[in-house]
Amino acid sequence: MSETAFKVKDYKSDLKPIWCAGCGDYGAINPFYQALVENQLDPKDTVIVSGIGCSGRFPYFCDTYGFHGVHGRAVPTAAGMKIANPELNIFAVGGDGDGLGIGGGHLPHVARKNVDITYILLDNSIYGLTKGQSSPTSPLTMTSKTAPYAYVEEPLNPLAMLLAYGASFIARGFSGKPKDLKALFSQAIQHKGFSVVLIFSPCVTFNKQITFKTMNEIVKPSPEDWDRSNRLAAMEKSLDTDSYWTGVVYQDERPTIHQRVAEITERVGRYNNFKELIDKFA
Amino acid sequence: MSETAFKVKDYKSDLKPIWCAGCGDYGAINPFYQALVENQLDPKDTVIVSGIGCSGRFPYFCDTYGFHGVHGRAVPTAAGMKIANPELNIFAVGGDGDGLGIGGGHLPHVARKNVDITYILLDNSIYGLTKGQSSPTSPLTMTSKTAPYAYVEEPLNPLAMLLAYGASFIARGFSGKPKDLKALFSQAIQHKGFSVVLIFSPCVTFNKQITFKTMNEIVKPSPEDWDRSNRLAAMEKSLDTDSYWTGVVYQDERPTIHQRVAEITERVGRYNNFKELIDKFA
Amino acid sequence: MASPDLVVRIGGEGGEGVISCGEILAKAVARGGLNIHAFRTFPAEIRGGLAVFQLRASHGPTRSLKQDLDVLCAFNQEAYDTYVDIIKDDGALCYDPELCTPDERLKGKSSFEMPLDAISREVTEGTRAKNMVAVGAMIRLFDIPLELAQNAVAEWFDAKGDKVVAMNQKAAEAGWHHSDEHFKPLHRSFERHPERDQILVTGNEAAALGALAAGVQFVPGYPITPATPIFEFLCKELPKFGGQAIQFEDEIATLAAGIGASFAGKRVLTATSGPGLSLMSETLNLASMAECPLVIVNVMRGGPSTGLPTKTEQSDLKFAIYGTSGESPRCIMAPFDIYDCFWQVIRAFDIAEKYQMPVILLTDQALAYTSMNIPRPELGVFEPVKRLAPPLDTEREGFQRYANTESGVSPMPIPGQHDLPYMGTGLEHSETGAPNYTPDNHEMMTAKRFRKLKTLGKHIVQEPSEEVEPEGAEIGVIGWGSTYGAIREAIEMLDEQDGVKVAHLHPRILSPLHEWRIRRFLGPLRKLIVPEENYTGQYAHFLKGKFGIKPIEVHKCRGMPFSAEELYRAIKEEL
């Protein structure tokens, strides 16, 4: 690497993370810095977009461009950024409430557009920032401030959903395994198309049911020879809710929206000047 | 049947449908009337909620209670109605744009709540009412008023999505096969939990690519002995996009949100009076 | 005084070809060298309901719809029933006796049989070309050569092949001959100027052309009546300027994507209508707070809620100004006619980029679906306003994206271009963009954001509003948006018919208020009239709040634009 190579410190901002001590999100941001180093993304060309939540504070702690939008809209904001300016490296980051609850409606569409961004979902099965309400991935057995007696909804299965949406890269990790995360981030960055890194990232303050400990018991790395291109096999894995399979679960290569748009632009050609268009109305 | 039984005419309203001649939606509403007859739902206890679109006009043509809300919100409106007043028979109806585009974010949550309503999705792979723009299920090869040169997004796979969401009853039909539809509606009505009837319902005016004719070529009724309880097998079918498998693809029995809520209410008991609660703040 | 205009209304069932008939007619008449004003109104359904096309043509200016008809061309009984009363006393009905039966309500006005179905059957195979028969029959009235109509027919059916073109031209020809033989009393002669180099566009087209002229780069969109044609137009044309027009899954994603693109340095526009703008409310606020420039064209329709999607209303003004929580600056503009749609979109971009805020341009269904011949817009040497960029030598360390400047405008780096990473954010923030909720900071940053409106307010002082201030006028009218033409014509009528001078001010920037200019206008007036196409008098309420005046408010909330005659009567009542 050349002398001018970016190092971890070049990606760390001056703001000290305000997450609680032990929060899973620390386990995600550190390997993220490392993956940026590994891929030598220039901070000047990089934007991290986030939603609202504890997880939404992520970009404040990175010394790249950042955008902290409104609750649930990180993904379409990032998509617009990328489609309009494909030269940039774009990340979207948010929590389970942000990404699967209020913002859940955007995922299918960014997936089918195959926008070349990387979406990092920090799932803690709880609303952290608002202090402990049920989230779309909270298990039925979990009580919370909004489910004081019992929860009345089954948890969503984000892995199965993203497979159904046709996301072209889906990886799953755990912030208790930061080394693995670095590799997943790196591959996601290198993937051309919509890549998602689903991370279980425990909330030590409000989620007393799914913790580093309980997760460690069910985490199972995918087999070495796992066939990433087999969507049905990936779906089968997603249905196994007793284990938490990690690794790159699915990947396919197909044109991104930017490539498709570029192909059209190429094909239809350009006006020489504005007058040429105006003439059509004469 | 007794003399006072409800007949088709009791379910038809005075308003004549304003759909174009030949519109697929006629093929859906007629078997719907028949399924209401078969199940003898009292119009007084029945509400049909719809979104905006040609399909959204459905309830105006039924002589039950009806609610024509805003674009994309039929499903959560219907869910609120049912959770608050579980005595009613509730239907939600809407198009592919309404239900999978703007309103797509609500489906996972109504599915996981397992609200006991029946959702009828009239998919024509186009925005009909606004006169022919691409929709979430328009194929890549289809041009439209908003994709004049080529579409740049892959179509969604609603069947795979609903399976991933854990909807407890999923049927698929075609408005070119109204007899089959009647049976699907009837079973959906009888199912306890969130039931979805996905109907391909051609737009003869704006969709020149997917038509009654092209659909007839790929429609395949599911085998007689199809095992409805096998979610993975259903997913496999959903990935077969060369055929259009019809019938009840998946069904499971699990508590509805109303049952879960009732169980809680039972368990926590009741205050005898308001004072009992106020006392806690003394 | 005999009107120099010819006003023809064609009415029939939605889907029957009323609109295509009118479009072809309009094109031919405009090319024939007359000024036209062509208005459409649809049912909100795909089929059924009354569709209406009204064509007004004149050698003088045609600034507004006219209320009273010279000719009603009724394709069916409903059209007759609904409009027979507005045929002028010296006007006439043209109708197909197979489809419509005139009755005593015609009150001795002339009527002409126009057997559309029969003629169509005669010259083609069926009745499908009936609307082309009407094209031919009507074009004769305007003194336009049949050839011009035939060209327009050919262009309209071009994609369907020569056979279809030929069949429809045959029908038009037959209609022309029928008219030539039987409609003599209706034929007008005009002073025509076919040599003029003008274009014929709708308000929606003019706005979309304006966006392209302004150099729009990214157009996220979601269809909604009556704004859809802007997006559809840009889907077709923007790629040929190297930009992207992309459909999103809803208006929230649309605006979020727009903000993303704006942050990434692009010029962004989206077009929507009431329900869509409502959905954008939260995200719009983010654009104000994060200071991302963008332009929203809000084509107002009849409200509230889903309301009357295909009808017109001026009822989103207060919503545009106040339509989101807390207090955040936006600029609200309204073009006053079709030509102005073009120019005001360009200006909206300049304001958005200069002041780093969202600009909402309020047009309405009447403007959007009206077509007029307008001068060919000449861009000349066009210099779009650029965002304030950080000086070249700006230090990365301690860079203040949200610096508390005198104008309120702070330097905005662009990712990829400037090595000045910062956080754009919807949280209250310090000058660097870091979260900061202290009382002093909030006070300072709120003031900074609102100072941009003040700076803009000072800036617009120098800009012209559209105005007439005849010497000695004691009565004045302040209007906004598409009512311009009707107000102007009403004032001309008062001058010509009653010898009364009335002043007229029509600001294009509605918020911030053009305070100084309005105050000067109010100075000599004894009475102020504020006509609006809404129920509550939204702009009047502002003026009252600001200037402590009590204007006479004229409200129309009927889904239809004001006519000059209506306003003439309203003003006259106050003399």
Add this chain to the structure above:
Amino acid sequence: MASPDLVVRIGGEGGEGVISCGEILAKAVARGGLNIHAFRTFPAEIRGGLAVFQLRASHGPTRSLKQDLDVLCAFNQEAYDTYVDIIKDDGALCYDPELCTPDERLKGKSSFEMPLDAISREVTEGTRAKNMVAVGAMIRLFDIPLELAQNAVAEWFDAKGDKVVAMNQKAAEAGWHHSDEHFKPLHRSFERHPERDQILVTGNEAAALGALAAGVQFVPGYPITPATPIFEFLCKELPKFGGQAIQFEDEIATLAAGIGASFAGKRVLTATSGPGLSLMSETLNLASMAECPLVIVNVMRGGPSTGLPTKTEQSDLKFAIYGTSGESPRCIMAPFDIYDCFWQVIRAFDIAEKYQMPVILLTDQALAYTSMNIPRPELGVFEPVKRLAPPLDTEREGFQRYANTESGVSPMPIPGQHDLPYMGTGLEHSETGAPNYTPDNHEMMTAKRFRKLKTLGKHIVQEPSEEVEPEGAEIGVIGWGSTYGAIREAIEMLDEQDGVKVAHLHPRILSPLHEWRIRRFLGPLRKLIVPEENYTGQYAHFLKGKFGIKPIEVHKCRGMPFSAEELYRAIKEEL
């Protein structure tokens, strides 16, 4: 004049136990028979940032926060730095010398060492009980028996078991003794009334209790600061009244579900804050158009956009009134203190159900997170207002759900109860509910919907606003919402300290305007002052638009409520 109050502010890092310390203190002091006013402010982060609890206690009324402190209890240096300047000249600092170093800014005010960490370490294992040491130390100042604090400690830690309770009680006791020995000069003696039967609640709790008292049946919700506690409270308590409180995936679904439930005949409430209300904009409009009653409690926070989630502001007023496209009627209310939160929620339900429209109740973070002792609300024989039901003999055929009645209110059948199926709809519709876009119909139905506001306006004429109108007052204040207490106390100060009489009107229904009442109030006044916790003077703008007056506007946009002292000075300036 020596203040009869004791004002103590505890400040420290978020997560350090400042808030629990304050809560326990407040409970004990209120039970000890004093009037209290306890205000909290948090950082928007889970950890870090300054958390503040301020307790004011008195034997007289404690209607507002006080600005100046008798005692600052600083848990860390930041708390000292931020608040040292507002300690009164005869006030004092209590601080932990390990964590905070006083400097010259103390300017000779007294200071007392309060080694929280050390005492905690001494009597328990670590420093975790430091905040309980503070509880004990402070309770002594208020002349409250230690026993009351110990009970409150026990209740607070109840769920954590006896050991934890005992440990914390030990810490509190140690704090008490420290105070007893060393803080003598700070100890007050009060006239206490521990025998009073009162309750201690926050504004959020009062609103939630009001909803239960009003018979709410369905509460769809989505968490958002500072409204979350209302929803959480109802999740816990509503099942015990047989209703359902259900979390949805966002605010759009929340309100859609609420409309569904309202259509199905239920009494519905949801609580939200700015960004959530923004998201509801489109759906809210539907509730107005389809005429579905429901109540939205909007707890205002600092804006715009994500803004200052944990701070207070009165900046959603215009948005509440105008916050959606087109023109649709809503009623906007604002309770003026905690007790009033309870009653106004009940009233909001009555208005919603009677007029079949959404009612938005504006509270704010300051009210929401302030607790006060209030009289125990006695419901008595409580008759909730019922929706207008169709007469028993109504015919199914031709039934008019949206009949154009004199009051504007039409009969609303309930599915399952009435055999009168109809279409509820957001499209413009005829009296039966069928789509209808004709000009006459739109005009008629718009007028019908707005007539409900007129009817409501007439109705509120008879209702009391909160007001004082001393004989001969030439200066008046109109306020709204939570500023009530500070205004009232400022006026009392003017009376007592300066012998000036000032009038005060505080309407609870903000829109429609209580026109007649306000006009009468304005009558004898020479000057009007309108204080608001926002930047632009939203209510003042209304009053100006309506009454053509020029009030003196006092704005505060700092995320903090007005204090009585601030308002006292502001009014005095105008004398």
